[in-house]
Amino acid sequence: MSIYLPIAEISVNVFVLLAMGGAVGFLSGMFGVGGGFLITPLLIFYNIPPAIAVATGANQVIASSFSGALSHLKRGTLDFKLAGVLLAGGIVGSTGGIYVFSVLRSIGQLDLFISLLYVIMLGTVGGLMLVESVNALRASRGGSPLPLKKPGQHNWIHRLPLKMRFRASKLFVSVIPVLALGAGIGFLSAIMGVGGGFIMVPALIYLLRVPTNVVIGTSLFQIIFTSAYTTFIHATTNYTVDIILAFLLMVGGVAGAQYGAKAGQKLRGEQLRALLALLVLAVALRLAVDLFVKPPSIYSLSAVGLG
Secondary structure: OEEEEOOOOEEEEHHHHHHHHHHHHHHHHHHOOOOHHHHHHHHHHOOOOHHHHHHHHHHHHHHHHHHHHHHHHHHOOOOHHHHHHHHHHHHHHHHHHHHHHHHHHHOOOHHHHHHHHHHHHHHHHHHHHHHHHHHHHHHHHOOOOOOOOOOOOOOHHHHOOOEEEEOOOOEEEEHHHHHHHHHHHHHHHHHHOOOOHHHHHHHHHHOOOOOHHHHHHHHHHHHHHHHHHHHHHHHHHHOOOOHHHHHHHHHHHHHHHHHHHHHHOOOOHHHHHHHHHHHHHHHHHHHHHHHHOOOOOOOOHHHHOOO
């Protein structure tokens, strides 16, 4: 069954979009990521214009993140104080990202910039996560201690000033890196249509030493509000949010996130990180291929605003 998307200006299959939303929602609940890093490329692969995919993908992240965060709230694996500090930085970063998005769109370089940024970010993060998680799995099977440091162990970040105590995460750390991380995630949310969980989750685990079970719920909670702010600004300034597309993705995402949260509880932390790393690398590889493969048509009317 096909439906016309008024903002994207194309007809799409309803069931394909519902399946996309459900799959991304499942992964959101399982890994603690908003799923924007996956839904935006999927929409682009499905011929949705990148500007629409980014803005509307950020909206879909809200639904799947809310559903997943609710499950973690019931289990008590959510640090509200840490999420609040991350959110404060996220609002600032999102505002800057919206401005850059508008500038790139006005000069016709938005599509290329989005693809390049996805390949670089996903390839780097996915590669680092895969190496660490594989080493952790090998150490675990061999009976030796895991290389991942436990909460409470310090690195250079813990020596920064302006420290704050986050009891739920068992942390006493400077707010500077927390705010900086939130701002970076907010910027990426505006530019790439992502919740930023694929960066926030490993950053909280490896840099701040937040326990993995707390990271997932906290990441999802922060993503809800950062993505909501980004979506609102995109809708009012760039007019690139397709409400019908967003609704279909949200319906699938809410249902899938509940099952994903249950599935994630059956796997160990290093197993979850290994699976997430493989998924991130797969998306990066697919986008990289599209950058180098010759397109079926050299010219595109939509690139010059005639589509």
